[in-house]
Amino acid sequence: MTPMKLETRHKIARFFQYFVLIVVGFVMIYPLLWMIGATFKSNAEIFTSIGFIPTNPTLDGYIAAVTQNYGGDINIWRAFLNTYSYVIPKVIFTVISSVIAAYGFSRFKFKGRDVLFSIMISTLFLPQVVLNVPQYLMYNTFGWINSPLYLPLWVPTLFATETYFVYQLVQFMRSIPHDLDEAASIDGCGPVKILYKIICPMLSPSLVACGLFQFMWSCNDFMGPLLYVTTPTKYPMSIFVKLSMDGDTGFNWNRILALSLISIIPQLIVFFAAQDAFIDGIAAGSVKG
């Protein structure tokens, strides 16, 4: 093969690579672009054109989304407030409790540690569906169903129940050299002080990644609030959007799409502000068998 020919072949290959990436990427992202456009369309226009730029832009969808309420009890702002009132504690408690458990697993030797560690790993494979019914009955006995403080949604996270994060943090902590803790220990630092003075600062990128993932997952969580929140004034965003959709299907599509889009704006902002942390977070994770 002549060098010239090789170069042409290379160029063709390049062209196809970009072609595939752009076409597939466009198909992937188009639904979201369409959604953004549709929120500015009139209900008459939404399903008659597939383009995402509205011919007669209108804010009707947004006005309806922010002003209308569901059953007179809850509106979009209230739903946001409700969501974050348990998502934020959940994120904070998950990170703190997971890092404490990970510290215990990765930095100390004691009898029974390996058994406990295997138990922790096996809970990674424990599907939530199996636990739902007894958990519901248990929370019912505690009087937590429909608790105004959303107790069932965040109290368990105080106890490092989000195994995935514990496991991730154990992996990261193992990669921090032990010399540092030993040096600190000789200087008279107790184990608690070593955790927050030495380990936590070194782990901070992973802690941020854990917090970010927990934030996204908790905002998206639908089944938790579906089971444990039944008072309309206490509905979080996920339930509010679902009920608005059920109530509106067929006519007010611009309103329901605007509402849906607003509901994910905080998540989009967090994602774009911290996208490297997200992507490094999963890429660095539990990949090794």
Added chain:
Amino acid sequence: MSTASASVRRSPFKKWCDQNTGLFFLIPWILGFLIFKFYPFASSLYYSFTDMNFFKGIREYGIMNYIDIFTEKETRTALLITFKYAFITVPLKLVFALFIAYILNFKIKFVNLFRTVYYIPSILGGSVAIAVLWRALFRDTGVINTLLSFFGIQGPDWLADRTWALFIICLLRVWQFGSAMVLFLAALKGVSVDLYEAATIDGASKTRQFFSITVPMITPVIFYNLVTQIAQAFQEFNGPYIITGGGPRNSTTLVALLVYNYAFKENEMGMACALAWVMFVIVMVLTVIAFSSQKHWVYYAD
């Protein structure tokens, strides 16, 4: 010296504490495990052998729930559909993820931009907002059918069609291949360039290199993605619940949704637990098969 004499004088309890410092940090986790994981896990197994009803309590013990699950049409269909769902979504998702990651791994410009575009669905895909969007795309007069009509094709009413509805639910999951892709991409970057150079000198084609070098070298990540995706697929709830409600005529009622219906609509908690356990055992068996097959196809460098 003073520390040595101090430790001699310490009481046995204090000594025990010194040896088990780690255990103190695990106290919250141990409590959490016992209360929120182990107790529900064990009692779910117990309830599965009863006719536990939320209002009526337990009146009967036995294996009747399990007999029902394997004899009644509703549960058998749900199991079958769930298998179908998993066997459509998992391979499609992994193939897409690997294919795109493979292309991104050539020295592509704007690689971060592409990665972000492909990753966004994974972050948002689980939200109710995206389920709403899915309904807008696939309703009878939705975007997809408007698009098809430009080509003179009369699209079906996707979500009201028994064969298509499940496929649309699958598509929502496949659309979220970004997280698997990011893992593949990280693994591909780790494959040594020397291997490819040696193969090129030996005259191996790109396709040959892909199957003989790339795939074997990243089998640990393929394995990881396979196991986690199977477990996730068998638990899928949001998609069918929000988009189709399990319909039309139960054609998208996956096991997790049926468990929910039994437990929280019909208050038959015993039956719900039994069905959840059947699903759990299926996932467990598949995971064990995957783990024991590892030695035949997964290559660990260290």
